[in-house]
Amino acid sequence: MAFEYVKKDTPLDRMNPLVKLFYMALALLVVIQVWNTESISLLIIWIGIATVWWIVGKVELRNLGFLLKLLTFLFVFLFIVQGMTYRFGDQTILFKFFDWPIIDADTGLAVTNYGEMTVGGILYGLLIALRVVSVVTVIPIFTMTSSIARITAAFARIRVPQKMAFMFMTAFRFVPLVQESMDSIIEAQKIRGFDLDQASYFDKIRRAYIPIITPLLLLMFRRAMDLEVAINARAFGARKDRTFVQDISFKTRDYLGILVVLGSFGLMMYLLYFETTFITWVYFTALVGAIAGGIGMFASAIGLDVALQGLNNFLLSLPVLDVVGGYFDQRALLGYGAVFIVLFISLIVIWFVRRRRRKRKRARKK
Amino acid sequence: MAEDVVVNISNLTFTYERGPLALQDVSCEVRKGEILGIMGSNGAGKTTLCFHLNGIIPTVYAGTEKGRVTMCGLDPWETPILEMSQKACMVLQDPETQFTTTDVASELAFGPANLAVEREEIFRRADWAAKVCGISGLEERKPQELSGGQKQRVALAAGLTMLPEVLILDEPTSQLDPVGTTEVFDVVNHLSETEDMTILITSHKTDEVARLASKILVLNEGESVAFGTPKEVFAKTELLASIGVNPPSVTSLATKIAAKVPGFEERYKKSGGIPLTLDEAESLIRQALDENFLKIDWKNPPLAPRTSEEVVLEMDNVTFTYPARIPVTALKDINLKVHKGEYIAIIGQNGSGKTTLVKHFLGLLEASQGVVRIEGEDASELTIGSIAKSISLILQNPDYQLFSISVQKELEFGPRNLGLSDEEIEIRVDNAMKEVGLEDVRDIFPFRLSFGDRRKVAAAAGIAMDPEILILDEPTTAQDYRGRHVLCQIAARMRDQGKTIIMISHDMDLVATYADRLVIMSDAKIIADGPKREIFGMVDVLKQADLKPPQITQLCQRLADYGIEQNLVTVDEMADIFTSGGA
Numbered sequence: 008m009a010f011e012y013v014k015k016d017t018p019l020d021r022m023n024p025l026v027k028l029f030y031m032a033l034a035l036l037v038v039i040q041v042w043n044t045e046s047i048s049l050l051i052i053w054i055g056i057a058t059v060w061w062i063v064g065k066v067e068l069r070n071l072g073f074l075l076k077l078l079t080f081l082f083v084f085l086f087i088v089q090g091m092t093y094r095f096g097d098q099t100i101l102f103k104f105f106d107w108p109i110i111d112a113d114t115g116l117a118v119t120n121y122g123e124m125t126v127g128g129i130l131y132g133l134l135i136a137l138r139v140v141s142v143v144t145v146i147p148i149f150t151m152t153s154s155i156a157r158i159t160a161a162f163a164r165i166r167v168p169q170k171m172a173f174m175f176m177t178a179f180r181f182v183p184l185v186q187e188s189m190d191s192i193i194e195a196q197k198i199r200g201f202d203l204d205q206a207s208y209f210d211k212i213r214r215a216y217i218p219i220i221t222p223l224l225l226l227m228f229r230r231a232m233d234l235e236v237a238i239n240a241r242a243f244g245a246r247k248d249r250t251f252v253q254d255i256s257f258k259t260r261d262y263l264g265i266l267v268v269l270g271s272f273g274l275m276m277y278l279l280y281f282e283t284t285f286i287t288w289v290y291f292t293a294l295v296g297a298i299a300g301g302i303g304m305f306a307s308a309i310g311l312d313v314a315l316q317g318l319n320n321f322l323l324s325l326p327v328l329d330v331v332g333g334y335f336d337q338r339a340l341l342g343y344g345a346v347f348i349v350l351f352i353s354l355i356v357i358w359f360v361r362r363r364r365r366k367r368k369r370a371r372k373k
Numbered sequence: 374m375a376e377d378v379v380v381n382i383s384n385l386t387f388t389y390e391r392g393p394l395a396l397q398d399v400s401c402e403v404r405k406g407e408i409l410g411i412m413g414s415n416g417a418g419k420t421t422l423c424f425h426l427n428g429i430i431p432t433v434y435a436g437t438e439k440g441r442v443t444m445c446g447l448d449p450w451e452t453p454i455l456e457m458s459q460k461a462c463m464v465l466q467d468p469e470t471q472f473t474t475t476d477v478a479s480e481l482a483f484g485p486a487n488l489a490v491e492r493e494e495i496f497r498r499a500d501w502a503a504k505v506c507g508i509s510g511l512e513e514r515k516p517q518e519l520s521g522g523q524k525q526r527v528a529l530a531a532g533l534t535m536l537p538e539v540l541i542l543d544e545p546t547s548q549l550d551p552v553g554t555t556e557v558f559d560v561v562n563h564l565s566e567t568e569d570m571t572i573l574i575t576s577h578k579t580d581e582v583a584r585l586a587s588k589i590l591v592l593n594e595g596e597s598v599a600f601g602t603p604k605e606v607f608a609k610t611e612l613l614a615s616i617g618v619n620p621p622s623v624t625s626l627a628t629k630i631a632a633k634v635p636g637f638e639e640r641y642k643k644s645g646g647i648p649l650t651l652d653e654a655e656s657l658i659r660q661a662l663d664e665n666f667l668k669i670d671w672k673n674p675p676l677a678p679r680t681s682e683e684v685v686l687e688m689d690n691v692t693f694t695y696p697a698r699i700p701v702t703a704l705k706d707i708n709l710k711v712h713k714g715e716y717i718a719i720i721g722q723n724g725s726g727k728t729t730l731v732k733h734f735l736g737l738l739e740a741s742q743g744v745v746r747i748e749g750e751d752a753s754e755l756t757i758g759s760i761a762k763s764i765s766l767i768l769q770n771p772d773y774q775l776f777s778i779s780v781q782k783e784l785e786f787g788p789r790n791l792g793l794s795d796e797e798i799e800i801r802v803d804n805a806m807k808e809v810g811l812e813d814v815r816d817i818f819p820f821r822l823s824f825g826d827r828r829k830v831a832a833a834a835g836i837a838m839d840p841e842i843l844i845l846d847e848p849t850t851a852q853d854y855r856g857r858h859v860l861c862q863i864a865a866r867m868r869d870q871g872k873t874i875i876m877i878s879h880d881m882d883l884v885a886t887y888a889d890r891l892v893i894m895s896d897a898k899i900i901a902d903g904p905k906r907e908i909f910g911m912v913d914v915l916k917q918a919d920l921k922p923p924q925i926t927q928l929c930q931r932l933a934d935y936g937i938e939q940n941l942v943t944v945d946e947m948a949d950i951f952t953s954g955g956a
Contacts, residue, residue, distance in 0.1 A: 014513060044787050072778075130869065154475070154476065155474070155475040155476075156474065156475060156476060156478070176474060176475060177473075179475055180472065180473075180474065180475050180516075183517050184469065188773070191770070192773045192774065193772045194732075194737050194773075195768055195773040195774035196774060197735075197736075197737060197757050197761075197766075198735055198737070198757075198761060198765065198766045199510060199761060199765075199774065199786060199787040199790060199834065199838065200757075200758050200761035200762070200787055200790030200791045200838070201756045201786070201787075201790045202756065202758045202790075206400050215787055218786070219776075220794055221776035222773055222774060222775060222776045225775075225776075225820055226772045226773070228471070229772065230467075230470045233465060233471070234470055234471075234473065235433055235469060236424075236429050236433055236463075236465065237465065237470065237471045237472075237473055238473050239428075239429060239432055239433055239458070240427055240429065240454075240461075240462070240463045240532070241458060241473065241483055241484040241487060241531065241532070241535065242454075242455045242458040242459065242484060242487040242488050243473075243483075243487050244455075245455040245458075245487045245489075246487065246488060246489040246490050248489050249486050249487055249489055250482075250485070250486040250489050250490055250491065250492055250495060251486065251492075252478075252479065252482040252486055252492060252495055252496070253479075294853040335492035354521065365632065367572070369754055369755065369756065369759075370755070370758070370759040
């Protein structure tokens, strides 16, 4: 499980879950207010602060591997869609994939072309991606450093009804159970000659999930019945004033935590509303410029740019590539358009080949 | 009514709402400090009876009741479950679902916290309960980090923190391996001895119940058919056999000998009743042999059927490691050859690698090192679909695979995946139904069937694939005596038709009766492999795998000096060698 709590002896571990919950709430509040590309660097600072929390709480990044994969997919999608449709900010055209002009009915002139990807659009995609990351990086600080027992106790403290708190806990209790059952069910159906890996995508959607989801639901239903017996046998809900074994009273470190959270939130608000000129995306572009400049200097120092330029010109002279490469704005890509498209195409090819190669098994002879 | 009667049930009749009659005119009485064993086949009403005592009926399950139940002076139908739950603690069958929280410490505190017991007191109780159940030091574990036996002991401890007067255990060990079973029974034993707890326990493990219980209640289809001390109850061998309850092997042996040798029954009746334990049986028979009342007339047990030399499954130096943060090696250097027509049992503790091993034969796992061959072909190159044509596995838990609207459709699913013609599917499904005896429920939604019947549907689904090799994964799980034999007998019949059978099991009696060759696994390795009689002789190897030979074999070994030449494994074989000594 990506967000599962693992006991570690860190200050964050001992901190009251309510503080971390408060932090999460403020993260949402920050993200809601940051909505233009000018404030990108603000989000980067916010993520930086979250990273410090991660380090203090010894939260392991690799536990989030699955989530990061999912997010990467989302980000690529965002860049492409926003890049091609968002028409504000910097209108420099980066690539032109195809022609899809939108023509104004009155003047008969093309207003915009949705086949073109603009710098402003990509930046807007980046903004959305960073907003997602700003929230996502804060969630593990809450879930991966607080035991469910403490979270439930904290919920009770802020007067969440007993039953709701128990439902929350059961949900967490059932996640690994569902995962385990799901794996067992998939295996069980494979044994009966039902092989999802070999089925086509269409087949998977059309009929494949019924033999897996149905037993899962029935099984969970049965388990829920058993759980009802178990909690009733243990007097759940007997008293309104249930005892809480977990000690979740506020200690010095909790007040300190709240101070830090409020402090970083305050800083964000100050930068956002009172120092707007200070935190424009000029700073961000300066950062990008510095990195790009550094790489450029290094490249020219070893003569890489001359070689690349040569390669680019050579690629553009090839019969098919000159047409494809022509769609790229050579200037915007610093004259590496053809190199870029070749890399892009080979990436897609490799991706497909790898997918194909993974499963190629044969049927039995007999 | 005597002062110390804790549980009093008189003429209890109960019908579930929209359901069948579950209990009919059941009466019994349990005094303080007694252990009552409740026995009966699946569906006999054991669980229903347990639910009556702690108020689950009528709070969770509704129905109509006649008769009276008194539990610690309270009537469960009048008293709220909150109060009942402090009198009786209950441990259920499935170790997974009883965990209400996410770690052991909060699990132990859950009950008393609900009752708003003081914090310090909760800690005191949790400490005590953990110590009694032998789970101290596991407080921070999560349920998925515990073994089955540990989970059941946590469930027990969690009930104890409510300071109950009565302990109700509903088949607490039916899903555990022998070690887990012993762990749980040891705690039960300890509680009854030191804490003077009243305990009600339902179980299919007759020898354990016979050892512990002070009284036994036998149920059949909701009716009480016998009630008394273990000696009284288990003496009624025929009655028990007719309702699917199996007395301890040595008890059956005594009655079998008594049927052959006149006067043997009187002998044991005089000397303290029918033998229930190994020690009792040993001294009884030893005495009878010494006094020449019995004589051993050695007959060689039937030889195992000859198998062909054709190798159908083969493992060549197979090692398998589960990829995880901390990789777990589940198989180490396994070499195994399975011949056509063999009936092999793989035995060993949970986690010793048995299931991992058979998953390689099904193509579900691929060996990290070494080669798995299915009829000479490398399994790692084969699609799962084509392996499924010839190898089939019957799972422990049928609920992982049943999804169709009717039993008929369920059985058709597998053959359809194999791409067979409609006529062929129909023939196979009909055969499978006949084999398992499911014709009557053909159109019923499998979910509505009892667990035993669902298990049969799963078995039929495996048989409908018409496999050359059938693998049974623990046929005893949640099955009564009859149920487990039904599955094994089907397998035995298939073996007679030339198919190959592999069975994974903890139940030594079952293994001894049906299998010919045993493979013992321990700690990811095969530590012994050979004909069953030889294997049961290797006491040290068995001990290393935490296994014990069947009761009968143990008796054989103890009586070896009287001219028992080989390890006998079943009651019938053993009864066969005794004749009247003439004295």
